[in-house]
Amino acid sequence: MSDKLTPEKRSWNMSRIKGMDTKIEVEVRKYLFSKGYRFRKNDKRYPGKPDIVLPKYHVAIFVHGCFWHRHEGCKDATTPKTRTEFWLEKFDKNVKNDQIKQEKLKEMGWKVIVIWECELKKDFQRIMDRLEQEFKK
Structure with missing residues (x-):
């Protein structure tokens, strides 16, 4: 199946995807600040x-989008039907990069927490409660 959008419209859509201050990141930050x-x-x-760093607790939080960071088993971690090889390479690079950066943080003595977009959409409060429990460990 071919793309339903023109190349110009697809390019415009992709240019609007943010790398930071996404809606879910802002929600998590607002919650943490309110607490x-x-x-x-x-x-x-x-x-x-990291999207959020809590120096006092030595915690680094990554709020990952399921599509870009390939959340295993998630329905949102789809692969585009066009230029599939390009996308698979890009996704592999993202996942490897995530692993390397998280390992470096752990080696530095930081606790690394990954929060997935789909989990926040399903049950925001439960995820935030779990997050706060991690700080207390």
């Missing part, structure tokens, strides 16, 4: 530039 947690966002001093 009294203070953090840094997208701190370049740490490998992978």
